[in-house]
């Protein structure tokens with residue numbers, strides 16, 4: 128009996144690689160995979176504690192609320208909810224977006240808003256509208272690992288500016304702009320995640336926010352402020368978004384419902400000046416015609432019915448407790464030479480290990496212990512970040528987080544001991560003896576401390 132067709136295809140796959148190679152577009156040579164997406168297959172295993180993803184805890188959303196809203200949509204607007212919608216999104220969705228932005232003090236013109244398929248598509252559409260191959264794009268070091276594949280697929284020359292405990296170092300940005308000036312170049316955009324950054328968890332200080340906006344305005348440069356976490360603050364003082372400081376002339380704003388409601392609904396947005404919006408809309412028409420009508424109806428119902436701010440506040444309470452559990456566990460299980468950030472919101476902590484530890488190698492060992500994290504290199508375009516890692520504290524329970532950090536601490540400890548045995552250098556494996564009270568403060572050294580800025 129002949130093989131069924133799908134089995135024949137599977138056999139042919141590996142030998143076909145060369146045959147297809149000549150067909151690919153030039154840009155595919157520089158396309159990069161997203162580290163988190165790659166890890167998802169492994170971390171989906173039930174025995175793995177994943178501190179790798181950026182998943183909000185959707186189990187906190189009441190199923191009965193979800194059911195009631197979807198039922199109402201089915202009963203009252205089935206035909207419309209199942210239909211195509213406008214490329215820019217429904218006005219009712221935009222009204223919800225204006226309400227969310229208003230909660231952080233922003234007042235966008237609804238005409239400047241486009242509803243997108245997640246914040247991820249907004250990054251893609253903005254790059255599609257602005258970036259030609261070889262164009263300079265500036266972002267933070269480290270930057271959101273999911274933005275790197277976008278910059279790569281538009282063949283950007285991605286330049287990363289160091290972050291410290293106060294966010295992007297503006298002095299280094301100014302020096303980079305001067306250097307580009309001297310080369311007759313101007314960056315197409317400066318991409319930043321100023322609040323509870325993914326991956327580092329740091330927040331740009333007010334002074335730096337002001338300086339960045341001043342720079343953008345005086346040099347007529349576009350800043351892309353990507354802010355999925357601004358409302359997930361659980362400590363410190365709220366800071367004005369760049370968009371608010373600028374008024375929307377040179378700051379493009381990207382938001383999302385992913386972290387305040389659900390990533391599964393794939394609803395995000397961009398707010399841009401009108402000339403940019405015109406190009407972004409054309410790009411979106413070509414890309415997917417419109418964002419899901421059904422999930423836009425869901426958001427509309429949710430905002431009408433539920434108290435969305437209360438839900439966001441309840442998430443912040445849960446995430447604060449989990450962040451605290453992670454900080455405590457880090458102090459207990461990580462070596463004295465490690466340091467980590469102490470975020471006041473968002474979903475991530477960034478840990479830096481001794482320089483002789485490569486976290487990509489460490490991940491293989493960690494996976495054998497059934498625990499995962501994102502190796503720091505995923506947040507850089509140039510191989511930096513080898514001894515750092517991104518740790519997520521929103522997805523698992525406090526107990527899972529403690530156990531996950533214990534397991535990572537164990538493999539880190541083995542590396543430290545090995546290094547010590549090979550070099551004869553004395554090393555202290557655990558940050559503190561078992562049972563000692565956690566004192567995080569000593570290890571909370573986000574990269575370098577802010578210097579002179």
Ligand SMILES: Cc1ncc(COP(=O)(O)O)c(C=O)c1O
Pocket residue numbers: 181244245246247248271273320325353354355382383384385390393394395
């Ligand atoms: C900084 C940043 N931008 C964009 C996204 C993409 O989010 P989504 O497409 O789900 O809105 C994420 C997701 O984690 C993120 O952290």
